[in-house]
Amino acid sequence: MLEHDVLIIGAGLAGMRAAIAAKANGANTAIISKVHPVRSHSNAAQGGINAALTDRGDNWEDHAYDTIKGSDFLGDQDAIEVMCRAAGRSLIDMEHMGVTFNRDEEGHLGTRAFGGQRRARTFFVGDFTGQALLHVMFEQLIKSGIQSYEEWFVTSLVQEEGRVCGVVALEIRTGQLHAIRAKTVIFCTGGLGRVFEPSTNALIVTGDGMALAYHAGARLMDMEMVQYHPTTLAGSGVLISEAARGEGAYLLDKNGERFMKKYAPNMMELASRDVVSRSEQTEINAGNGVNGCVYLDCRHLGEKLIKEKLSQIREIGIDLAGADMVKEPIPIRPGMHYMMGGIKTDVNGLTNLPGVYAAGECACVSVHGGNRLGANSLLDTIVFGERSGSHAAAAAGELKFVDFSAAAAVQREEQRIQAMLNRPQNGDRVASVRLGMGESMNRNLAVFRQKTGMEETVQELQELKARFAKVPVENKGKVFNTDLVFALELGFMLDCAETIAVSALERKDSRGAQFRTDYPKRDDENWLKHIAVTKGEVGPEISHLPVTITKWTPEERKY
Amino acid sequence: MDLTVRVKRFNPEAEPRQPYWQDFPISIDENATVLDTLIHIREMVDGTLSLRCSCRSAICGSCAMRINGHAGLACKTKASDAMDKDGMIKVEPAGNMPVVKDLVVNLDLFWRKIVQVEPFLKPQGPEPEAEYVVPNEAMMHLSGVTACIMCGACVSDCTVLEVDPNFLGPAALAKAYRFTADPRDGDGEGVSRERLRKLSDYGGMWDCTRCGECVQACPKGVAPMDRIMALREQAIKAGFDNNNGARHTEAFTESVGHSGSLNELQLPVKTVGITNIPALLGFLPVGLRALTHGKLPPLVHKNIANVEFVRKLHHKLEEHQPEK
Numbered sequence: 001m002l003e004h005d006v007l008i009i010g011a012g013l014a015g016m017r018a019a020i021a022a023k024a025n026g027a028n029t030a031i032i033s034k035v036h037p038v039r040s041h042s043n044a045a046q047g048g049i050n051a052a053l054t055d056r057g058d059n060w061e062d063h064a065y066d067t068i069k070g071s072d073f074l075g076d077q078d079a080i081e082v083m084c085r086a087a088g089r090s091l092i093d094m095e096h097m098g099v100t101f102n103r104d105e106e107g108h109l110g111t112r113a114f115g116g117q118r119r120a121r122t123f124f125v126g127d128f129t130g131q132a133l134l135h136v137m138f139e140q141l142i143k144s145g146i147q148s149y150e151e152w153f154v155t156s157l158v159q160e161e162g163r164v165c166g167v168v169a170l171e172i173r174t175g176q177l178h179a180i181r182a183k184t185v186i187f188c189t190g191g192l193g194r195v196f197e198p199s200t201n202a203l204i205v206t207g208d209g210m211a212l213a214y215h216a217g218a219r220l221m222d223m224e225m226v227q228y229h230p231t232t233l234a235g236s237g238v239l240i241s242e243a244a245r246g247e248g249a250y251l252l253d254k255n256g257e258r259f260m261k262k263y264a265p266n267m268m269e270l271a272s273r274d275v276v277s278r279s280e281q282t283e284i285n286a287g288n289g290v291n292g293c294v295y296l297d298c299r300h301l302g303e304k305l306i307k308e309k310l311s312q313i314r315e316i317g318i319d320l321a322g323a324d325m326v327k328e329p330i331p332i333r334p335g336m337h338y339m340m341g342g343i344k345t346d347v348n349g350l351t352n353l354p355g356v357y358a359a360g361e362c363a364c365v366s367v368h369g370g371n372r373l374g375a376n377s378l379l380d381t382i383v384f385g386e387r388s389g390s391h392a393a394a395a396a397g398e399l400k401f402v403d404f405s406a407a408a409a410v411q412r413e414e415q416r417i418q419a420m421l422n423r424p425q426n427g428d429r430v431a432s433v434r435l436g437m438g439e440s441m442n443r444n445l446a447v448f449r450q451k452t453g454m455e456e457t458v459q460e461l462q463e464l465k466a467r468f469a470k471v472p473v474e475n476k477g478k479v480f481n482t483d484l485v486f487a488l489e490l491g492f493m494l495d496c497a498e499t500i501a502v503s504a505l506e507r508k509d510s511r512g513a514q515f516r517t518d519y520p521k522r523d524d525e526n527w528l529k530h531i532a533v534t535k536g537e538v539g540p541e542i543s544h545l546p547v548t549i550t551k552w553t554p555e556e557r558k559y
Numbered sequence: 560m561d562l563t564v565r566v567k568r569f570n571p572e573a574e575p576r577q578p579y580w581q582d583f584p585i586s587i588d589e590n591a592t593v594l595d596t597l598i599h600i601r602e603m604v605d606g607t608l609s610l611r612c613s614c615r616s617a618i619c620g621s622c623a624m625r626i627n628g629h630a631g632l633a634c635k636t637k638a639s640d641a642m643d644k645d646g647m648i649k650v651e652p653a654g655n656m657p658v659v660k661d662l663v664v665n666l667d668l669f670w671r672k673i674v675q676v677e678p679f680l681k682p683q684g685p686e687p688e689a690e691y692v693v694p695n696e697a698m699m700h701l702s703g704v705t706a707c708i709m710c711g712a713c714v715s716d717c718t719v720l721e722v723d724p725n726f727l728g729p730a731a732l733a734k735a736y737r738f739t740a741d742p743r744d745g746d747g748e749g750v751s752r753e754r755l756r757k758l759s760d761y762g763g764m765w766d767c768t769r770c771g772e773c774v775q776a777c778p779k780g781v782a783p784m785d786r787i788m789a790l791r792e793q794a795i796k797a798g799f800d801n802n803n804g805a806r807h808t809e810a811f812t813e814s815v816g817h818s819g820s821l822n823e824l825q826l827p828v829k830t831v832g833i834t835n836i837p838a839l840l841g842f843l844p845v846g847l848r849a850l851t852h853g854k855l856p857p858l859v860h861k862n863i864a865n866v867e868f869v870r871k872l873h874h875k876l877e878e879h880q881p882e883k
Contacts, residue, residue, distance in 0.1 A: 036666070038709050039611075039619045055689060095690045098680035098741070100702045103695035110695065126702055131618055135705060139679040173659055202613040235590055238616045308699070316616055319635055320590070431602035474606030477572045480660040483606040 001406040004030040004147070005396035006389070007167065007182035009154050009209060012040035013130070013378065014360025014385035015188030016137040018349075019146050021389030022186075027396050029389075030147040032154060032169060032180070034204065034485070037138050041190050041202045042381065045130025046241035046312065047114060048122035049094075049378040051087035056111075058121055060084040065552055067376060070116040070272045071340075071369025072512035073528065073554035074222065074547060079365040081550060082347045083376075086383045091123055094382065099136045100125055102309070112246045112309075114374045116272035116559070120246075122375040127243045127312045133378060152178070153485055154208065155417070157185070157216050158409050164216055164356050165402035168413045172485060175478025177413050179406035183396040184355045186388050187213055187343060188381075191361040192496045194489075196336035196445075197438025198237030200229055209362040211492035213343045214499065214535050218351045221364045221532045221545065222341035223496075224504035225513045227372055228447050230276035232335030234293045236320045240313050240332055242374040244298055244325075245269040247309060251280065252295040252329060253288040264559035271559035274371040274513045277334035281447040284333065295329035334447055338377065340368040340513065341503070344532060344545075349388025355399060359388040366530065369547075370512015420487060423472045430487050433467050436460065437490075437497055445504055450518045458501045465494050502540045503531045524554055561586050562642050564596050566608065567651035569658050578651075578658070593641055593648060594622050594633035597662070610662035617778055620710035624662050625651045630715035630776040653715035655724075669711050672727050676735040677754070683745045693742045704737040704786060706779045713773035713783045725762045729773035729783030732764055736786040739793055755794045764790040765804025806830050816873035819863035823856035 006022040008015045011033035022029040033040065052058035064084040068075055095101055095109065101123050104110040114122040125132035141148065151172045158166040158179065166181040189209025193201020214220055230251070231240040245251070251269050253259045263279040264271035271279075280294050288294075298306055303326045306314055310325070317323045323330040342364040349357040360381040367380055440460045444453035468490060475483035509523035510516050530545040562585065569578045583600045591599075594612055601608045611621040615634045622633040626641055627649050641648045656664035682691075713729035720726050727735075735758055738744045739751040746753050758764050764787050773783040795805050810829035814822040831838035849855045863869070 035611075035613065035619075035621070036670075039613055039621050041614070041619075043618045043708075044614055044616070092690055096680075096682070096686050098738075098743070100698045100705050100741075101690070102702075103693065103698055105695070107692040107694050109690050125698075125705070128618065128706065131708065132702070132705055135707075135709075142674055143679040173665075202619060203615070204613045235588075236615065312618070319617070319637070320592070322590070429602065430606075475609075477570065477607070477660075479570070479572055480609045480663045482601070482609050 001179055001181050003181035003401060004028050005183045006030075006186065006392045007032065007180060007184070008186045008188055008389070009033075009167070010040070010188035010190060010360070010362070011037035011148065011150075012188060012190055012360060012381065013042040013134055013137055014381035015040075015186070016141045017382050017385030018186050018188055018359055018389030018392070020137075020140055020144050021386045022393040023144050023146050025390050025393035027393035029393070030149065030180070031141070032149040032152050032167070034151065034153040034172065034208070036150045037141065037148065038135055039204070040134060041205050042134045042378070043131045044200070044202060044239060045378050046127045046239065047243035047246060048112060048124030048129045048375045049091060049133070049382070050114065050117070050121050050373070050375040051091040051123060051379065052084060052121050053088050053091070053109075058119060060087065062118065063087065063121060066117045067367065067373055068369075068552050069557060070371050070373040072274070072371055072522065072557055073369065073524075073552075074225070074366070074512055074530070075369030076366050076548040077550040077552060078548045079347050079367050083367050083379060083383050087379055090379065090382045090386070094133060094136065097136050097140055099132050102126065112243060113270060114246045115242055115270045115276065116267070116373045122246065124243065126308075127241050127310050130378060153488070154212065155413055155488055157212055158404055159216060160402050160404045163354055163402055165404060166409070168409050170485070173480055175481060177410045177417075179409045181401050181404070181406075183399040183401060184357060184392040186349065186392050187356070187358040187362050188360045188385065189362045191339040192493065193336060193339070194434070195437065195493045195497045195500070196226070196441045197435055198232075198442070199336040199438075200232050200237060200239040201337070206489040206493050207496035208489065208492045209358065210342055211495040213351065213353070213356065213358065214495060216353060216356070217534065218353050218356060219344040219532050219534050220341060220499050221344040221530050222366050222369065222503075223499045223533060224507050224531060225340035225368070225370050226336060226445060226500060227273060227338035227340060227513050228277040228334040229337035230273055230280055230334055231296050231332040232337070233316065233321050234291065234331035234333060237335045238316055238320055239337065240296060240316065240330070241310070242273070244296060244310055244313060247305060248301055250297045250300075251276070252297050253283050254290050255288070259283050259288065259294070267559035272371055272373065275559055277447050278515055280334050290331065293331035293333045296325070296332045297329040298325040299327070299329070336442065336446070338372055340364070340366070340370065340372055345388070347387065348391040349384055350391065355395060357388040357392045359384040370514065417484065421473050421476050421484070423470060425472050426470060428467055428471050430471055430473070430483070430490055433464050433471055434490050434493065437464050437494060441497055441500070445500060447515065449504055449514065449516050451505065451516075454501055454505045458498070458505070461494060461498050461501060468494055499533045499540055502542060503533055506531050506542050528554060560589050560639065562596070562638060562646040562648060564600060565647055565649045566597075566600070566661070568608075568661050569652075570607070570660055587638065589639060591638045592634050593626055593636045593638050593650065596638050596648070597633060597650065609660045618708060620708035623653050623710035623712040623715060625653060625715065630654065630712035632710060632712065632778045635778050653711055655714055655717060655720045656711065664711075666711060668724070669714055669730065672731040673709070673734055675727065676731050676758070678734050678738070680738060680741065680744050681746065681751070682743050683747070683749075691743045697742050701737060701741055704733055704740070704781055707733055707781045708779055710778065712776040712778060716772040716776040718770045718772055719766055719768055723766065726766045727758075727762055729767070729787065732758070732767070732790060733781055733783040733786040736790050739790060750793075750797050752797055755790070755797045755799055758790060759794050759799040759802055759805070764794065765802060803830050806832065812873075816870060818860060819866040819869040822860040824858065824860065
């Protein structure tokens with residue numbers, strides 16, 4: 001049987017960083033991903049990566065405070081301290097690995113301003129920072145010679161003797177199932193964007209890791225905290241980077257007014273994302289938008305700057321909306337973008353399950369709390385990817401493999417999958433069920449939420465789960481059966497959707513990304529705490545966890 | 560709008576076990592991309608259609624395929640631009656790679672070639688405590704190459720790979736240039752000598768025929784062929800000129816720079832080297848055929864009229880060699 005000390009599921013930035021760290025710490029390491037590593041969604045991070053460099057007169061405590069304030073004081077301050085302290089070193093490490101960061105006139109790393117931060121500490125490569133980092137990390141993965149199972153889709157975990165001791169994975173190209181034994185497993189599977197329709201997220205972002213961990217008994221936390229990005233393109237809903245506003249772009253209503261002056265007179269367009277998205281939605285709902293959108297105006301930035309620093313999003317505007325931002329404002333709206341919540345871990349990436357770690361968007365340390373600051377997500381992947389890789393390698397040194405029957409594990413999965421393939425045609429489609437889920441989530445768990453809407457979604461999810469249990473898979477073949485993969489992903493997404501809805505219903509205040517019109521105020525007395533959810537006998541079970549506060553006392557948030 | 564997507568299908572598990580075309584008439588939004596049409600087909604018409612796709616915004620590199628005969632990203636191509644006057648779009652898998660199923664190709668060899676160029680920074684000397692201090696222009700220039708998303712569109716349409724699978728190909732060579740042009744990379748006086756030496760071998764930079772297909776196909780403006788030409792300049796400058804490619808280039812340049820036109824008799828001789836008797840003998844059959852067909856170039860090569868003008872141009876170009 002294939003076996004590894006450390007098995008990392010997901011080969012985006014967090015996953016590859018974890019793998020490199022685990023290997024460097026002497027572990028027999030492998031990484032497994034349902035796509036080739038450079039196809040991972042870390043690619044899509046456009047604007048940059050935050051770090052407070054002391055040689056610029058910045059300091060990690062200012063970065064930490066901005067992050068905590070951005071989180072609406074729900075982020076765990078011990079974890080935020082760890083991330084912000086490590087940021088400078090992590091950034092320089094990435095530069096040394098070969099990232100082609102933009103420079104200032106003297107040839108030092110250049111910065112741009114980003115939302116919710118009092119100074120410019122976002123380092124960047126044009127407007128494709130995530131891609132630049134991801135490809136460099138892939139180069140390092142090649143250099144380190146780590147075993148990589150590409151286009152292998154983990155369909156279930158193997159649990160024996162009270163431990164997660166391996167996985168079963170579908171080799172997509174051949175249709176063959178494999179069991180892999182592992183002493184420790186690190187989930188780096190990214191977010192769950194496709195649970196919502198529309199979303200800025202890639203089609204592969206289906207919450208697989210969160211759902212697998214949840215089924216194995218892991219605790220999910222902050223699942224109600226879903227970030228709607230302020231600038232997603234009309235129509236397709238593709239992301240337009242915050243870098244545009246970082247470079248000075250305006251948000252305008254239908255009359256050409258910069259409406260943000262009403263909501264964030266100091267920070268204006270660069271208030272935190274939850275605040276900007278809420279302001280936009282308020283304007284749109286009040287009839288001050290055009291076709292459900294407001295405008296992002298970059299014209300005054302000039303053609304040279306746009307071509308040099310915002311070339312990719314300009315191209316996206318031209319390709320997908322027929323609008324050239326050099327010449328005209330482009331129509332944008334808030335759109336589902338990022339999951340602050342995820343698999344609850346400590347600052348070393350360890351979950352409540354022995355030997356199981358998580359890092360990146362699928363994890364919840366929690367450094368983002370109620371709202372993530374732009375350019376903190378890349379940082380999160382690098383810092384906690386590395387920490388979880390190192391710690392998992394150390395833990396694996398103390399652990400023995402659990403002996404389990406590969407044949408039996410594979411056979412169980414084979415039977416489950418065969419049963420799916422054997423379902424008779426009933427006129428239903430995987431895509432229809434997914435769309436039903438996505439539209440329901442986007443209707444009732446978006447920028448503004450309230451009880452009856454969310455209850456409606458909980459109810460609809462039950463119906464969709466019933467449909468899912470019978471939905472036919474049209475393609476019965478073995479070779480590159482994406483139809484089957486989508487069906488398996490949909491199962492994961494429905495579980496994730498449910499945890500989001502029940503967590504949001506549980507939280508009876510408005511904080512960060514969650515704004516409840518029936519509880520419009522932040523209520524620190526009762527709700528300055530995390531909502532956690534685990535899988536019970538009949539459904540999700542809710543519990544509350546304290547927020548760690550070190551030295552920044554919660555205060556009213558104003559931008 | 561109404562259109563027909565004609566897809567080249569292939570399923571190794573089912574009859575006919577060879578590629579065939581299938582038409583899908585569909586109705587879709589005016590702004591739809593070619594990828595949107597394929598996703599629509601896969602989700603609503605025929606779930607057995609296989610293709611790779613993910614980001615929908617030209618950054619993940621999954622959906623490179625041939626659209627109307629030329630490689631590109633399905634997500635970056637508007638359906639309304641791609642359809643012909645009868646509303647037809649022809650879609651087939653990327654070229655120069657074995658087909659796994661339908662629009663999915665096997666990229667194993669593609670990745671092996673990337674690995675072959677040792678695609679990671681090899682800094683000379685110890686790393687600085689803080690970041691490397693380098694000009695922004697150098698990083699901006701590199702970012703034009705690191706914009707490559709490894710989609711394989713250039714490899715799909717490379718005319719050399721069609722006949723010589725040994726060629727490293729445009730993607731791997733552009734990747735290599737990303738390091739040789741990086742002021743942080745190198746193994747002596749800022750030059751990546753060992754890289755340039757290896758890349759001068761058979762299958763490397765000199766095997767490109769400059770057809771320009773990769774420049775056309777690249778959805779990210781990387782212009783792989785231009786990077787290969789830049790590699791050649793770097794290699795010659797670093798002294799790796801003892802090979803047919805470098806000699807060919809130098810003989811070509813010298814002849815045009817001196818006489819204003821190409822000395823076709825001298826070029827092959829100088830390319831393989833005047834002392835390389837076996838290779839020179841190899842030219843005899845071609846020479847004889849040229850002679851009998853009346854196509855032998857004039858034995859005495861003459862300067863063109865106004866040759867001074869060409870010499871001036873040549874001199875100016877020599878003065879403006881790009882620096883690393």
